[in-house]
């Protein structure tokens with residue numbers, strides 16, 4: 162087999178494995194419900210921020226999908242940027258937060274809205290919000306598509322806008338990945354529970 166054919170064959174095998182895994186996942190929130198969640202969140206954000214000229218920061222990579230869903234529903238003046246900070250890196254348990262990109266837009270004397278896919282333990286968003294404050298933001302708001310319900314959250318920090326509560330399971334879809342895959346899935350799914 163040529164090298165190209167063997168790469169194609171390996172990709173096919175991996176794609177089939179991922180499709181098989183996805184077929185065993187539980188749907189927690191369907192795609193239609195997520196659209197309603199984004200619409201409600203966008204209304205709440207609009208109510209608060211419509212005349213504050215915010216800088217809206219997507220948290221890459223997972224925040225990309227919810228940020229897109231929300232931004233297309235925010236019909237008021239705002240600027241868009243991103244930060245990249247990660248602490249799971251393909252694992253199902255979080256580690257130390259690694260910063261890959263700081264905001265490019267100056268945040269001094271600006272209101273900032275940070276958008277991410279999940280508020281899990283909260284380490285990521287608490288740290289990003291603190292760094293925006295350190296950069297001179299007058300007020301930092303946080304919006305998340307999902308909030309994982311458990312009792313091991315960071316202290317003294319909560320998101321301002323929460324889409325939907327989900328149980329304490331490893332979830333994927335709507336920006337959330339498993340080994341880098343499934344971010345593009347519409348709806349929220351959970352990996353099968355170990356027995």
Ligand SMILES: O=P(O)(O)OC[C@H]1O[C@H](OP(=O)(O)OP(=O)(O)O)[C@H](O)[C@@H]1O
Nearest residue numbers: 221222223247248249281282283284285
């Ligand atoms: O509340 P926490 O326990 O801190 O976890 C939440 C963060 O974890 C995920 O990012 P991840 O580190 O997986 O990077 P990614 O978005 O690039 O996948 C997710 O997108 C959040 O940013």
Ligand code: HPA
Nearest residue numbers: 281330331332333337338
């Ligand atoms: O449940 C999760 N799934 C994917 N990424 C995550 N990052 C934090 N929690 C999760």
